[in-house]
Amino acid sequence: MNLNVKFMISDIPTVLSALPVTLELTFASLFFAILLAVLFGVCILKKIPVLKQFVIGLNTFIKGVPLIVQLLFCYYALPYVLRAFDGVLGYTYDPKHPSYFGFAVVAFAFNYGAYMTDVVVSSYRAVDKGQLEAAYSVGMSTFQAMWRIVIPQAVVISLPNLSNYFMWLLKATSLASVVNVFELLATARASTAVNYAILEGYLVAAGIYWAVCILAEQILKRINKKMNRYQKTVSAV
Amino acid sequence: MWRGHELFISSLPVLVEYIPATLFYFLVPTVISLVLGAWICRVRVGKKNALYWLVSLFVSFFRGTPGLVQIYIVFFGLPKIFEPFGININRWDAGIFYVIATCCNFSSFVSEAFRGAYEAIDKDQIEAGYSIGYSRWQCFRHVIAPLTMQIALPNLKNLEIDLLKGTAIAYVIGVVDVMGRADKIIAQHRGYGQIWILLAAAILYFLINVVIELVFNSLTRHYSRHERGIA
Numbered sequence: 445m446n447l448n449v450k451f452m453i454s455d456i457p458t459v460l461s462a463l464p465v466t467l468e469l470t471f472a473s474l475f476f477a478i479l480l481a482v483l484f485g486v487c488i489l490k491k492i493p494v495l496k497q498f499v500i501g502l503n504t505f506i507k508g509v510p511l512i513v514q515l516l517f518c519y520y521a522l523p524y525v526l527r528a529f530d531g532v533l534g535y536t537y538d539p540k541h542p543s544y545f546g547f548a549v550v551a552f553a554f555n556y557g558a559y560m561t562d563v564v565v566s567s568y569r570a571v572d573k574g575q576l577e578a579a580y581s582v583g584m585s586t587f588q589a590m591w592r593i594v595i596p597q598a599v600v601i602s603l604p605n606l607s608n609y610f611m612w613l614l615k616a617t618s619l620a621s622v623v624n625v626f627e628l629l630a631t632a633r634a635s636t637a638v639n640y641a642i643l644e645g646y647l648v649a650a651g652i653y654w655a656v657c658i659l660a661e662q663i664l665k666r667i668n669k670k671m672n673r674y675q676k677t678v679s680a681v
Numbered sequence: 682m683w684r685g686h687e688l689f690i691s692s693l694p695v696l697v698e699y700i701p702a703t704l705f706y707f708l709v710p711t712v713i714s715l716v717l718g719a720w721i722c723r724v725r726v727g728k729k730n731a732l733y734w735l736v737s738l739f740v741s742f743f744r745g746t747p748g749l750v751q752i753y754i755v756f757f758g759l760p761k762i763f764e765p766f767g768i769n770i771n772r773w774d775a776g777i778f779y780v781i782a783t784c785c786n787f788s789s790f791v792s793e794a795f796r797g798a799y800e801a802i803d804k805d806q807i808e809a810g811y812s813i814g815y816s817r818w819q820c821f822r823h824v825i826a827p828l829t830m831q832i833a834l835p836n837l838k839n840l841e842i843d844l845l846k847g848t849a850i851a852y853v854i855g856v857v858d859v860m861g862r863a864d865k866i867i868a869q870h871r872g873y874g875q876i877w878i879l880l881a882a883a884i885l886y887f888l889i890n891v892v893i894e895l896v897f898n899s900l901t902r903h904y905s906r907h908e909r910g911i912a
Binding site for chain 2: 446447505507508509510511512513514516517520521524615616617618619621622629642643646647649650653654657658
């Protein structure tokens with residue numbers, strides 16, 4: 445087994461330069477996933493007729509289908525959608541430069557949004573009903589009670605689950621390399637095109653993913669600990 | 682979109698023929714990983730010796746890197762490992778590489794599910810087992826394994842569903858399963874109807890997942906059949 449170690453070391457900066465794209469993809473997907481999850485969660489929690497059933501059906505289907513199929517589906521289907529919007533509100537469809545990054549974000553957002561909907565619903569329900577009543581009893585409006593009392597608690601409850609999904613998402617963004625997004629893995633592959641040191645390129649990518657994951661895990665652990673500092677006093681009573 | 686549904690109808694039976702292949706790439710890693718995962722779990726709850734750190738490193742690597750990267754590394758790396766011994770495995774079926782990579786990945790996750798469950802079980806139960814004269818094997822077989830299984834099952838179900846969905850990415854190294862075949866059909870029909878073929882594949886994956894879900898639900902009922910008496 446003869447690894448081209450020299451190339452591996454020289455390849456690290458090249459692959460690292462694509463790390464921002466991976467992180468961007470992760471955070472953009474996470475943002476829209478949470479947005480969708482909250483939207484879906486409200487539909488389920490408020491028991492909005494038709495929409496609730498639709499959301500539950502959609503989520504069940506999304507969870508049962510491989511992510512790569514969804515990515516490819518968005519990759520092929522979204523250009524048609526964009527073409528339909530050609531000329532609407534000054535938007536011009538440019539078939540020569542499709543936004544592969546955007547397509548991947550849509551796929552990730554729907555996939556992880558479906559999973560996070562459960563987190564949103566369960567953490568909202570986990571907040572004690574008495575909290576809302578107590579907020580009302582001191583004269584808060586519904587919005588105030590939600591914004592100041594219920595939602596902060598629900599966020600704390602949902603954090604461990606959300607950080608889990610964040611880690612999954614971070615690793616899942618590597619799949620976007622299949623649909624023409626130049627993130628970490630695709631860059632690692634492209635960087636080996638000169639000397640066919642394919643394995644070395646992938647090993648470098650794996651090392652960076654590993655390091656980033658360990659780092660992210662530690663950071664999330666800190667955040668979780670910090671957010672839970674109020675919980676302890678409650679449980680101690 | 683035009684005449685696309687015809688492509689959907691014509692590709693569906695072709696893809697159905699590859700369901701056994703997908704199930705193969707699902708079941709073989711499942712069986713191997715359950716055994717390997719249980720062993721890893723045993724090492725990781727035991728003494729902190731060299732083996733413990735080695736196994737922990739293994740688990741950390743396979744949990745900390747994307748499955749896709751692992752598949753590539755095994756696909757390109759394994760032939761290089763075998764090369765010095767004069768064994769050429771470049772002609773091996775891509776599926777074998779996929780199974781090896783997935784076993785490493787999946788057993789890491791399974792071991793963590795087992796470990797979490799093992800740490801959650803009441804240790805008095807094990808002592809109670811020894812106190813009535815169980816041997817170590819009997820204690821494992823009649824006390825530890827059922828209790829761990831009962832707690833680990835919901836986690837395991839999610840992992841198994843992820844594993845099935847993960848088989849879809851095997852097509853990137855040329856494995857022909859449902860997704861691999863769908864990719865070939867897409868290649869044959871350059872430039873049109875891809876959405877309908879993917880939709881057909883999506884529906885098949887969804888149906889397999891429904892079956893897995895049902896199997897696990899009945900397993901959960903089986904393992905918690907004693908709960909009612911206590912509650």
